[in-house]
Amino acid sequence: MEELSWLLMSATFFWPAHWGVIVALDSDSELDAAACKQLPKWVRCIIIERPPFYDQLNMTFRMLGGQNPGMVWKEWSECWADRYSSADYIAVIDTDVVFVTFGIEQLLFARGASNSVRPIIWGHA
Numbered sequence: 001m002e003e004l005s006w007l008l009m010s011a012t013f014f015w016p017a018h019w020g021v022i023v024a025l026d027s028d029s030e031l032d033a034a035a036c037k038q039l040p041k042w043v044r045c046i047i048i049e050r051p052p053f054y055d056q057l058n059m060t061f062r063m064l065g066g067q068n069p070g071m072v073w074k075e076w077s078e079c080w081a082d083r084y085s086s087a088d089y090i091a092v093i094d095t096d097v098v099f100v101t102f103g104i105e106q107l108l109f110a111r112g113a114s115n116s117v118r119p120i121i122w123g124h125a
Contacts, residue, residue: 001035003095008043014099016108017042022084024048026073046084051076089119 004023011021022044025032036045051073078092089109101107109117 001038004035004039006098007093007095008040010098010100014101014103016103016105019087020044020085022046024077024081024084026050026070026077028070044084048073048077088117 008021008023015021021042023036023039024046025035025048027033027047027049033047036047039045054073081090081092108120110120112118
């Protein structure tokens, strides 16, 4: 919740409000369901159901030091992000991110040929 709070605080300053904000949490945790109730009213919170293949997962992620089917769930959910929005572009980010570009669309998207729009991706790790 602490990381999510920082992310949402940065969104109030740097994300264009009319674009909307959706937070997707997994359905395995009562804490996640409770977190939805604590989020600001301008945030749309969605509880994501387990993938249909979740119980069959037996994957090992050495970088995480063992089995972590939750990581597969997260990645699978991101593939379906367009189920929850009709926007032309969807920013899929982790909770340990904060926005640092003022909410000016011209800093996030560029006009191309025939007035098409393409996202500008700024990042630092």
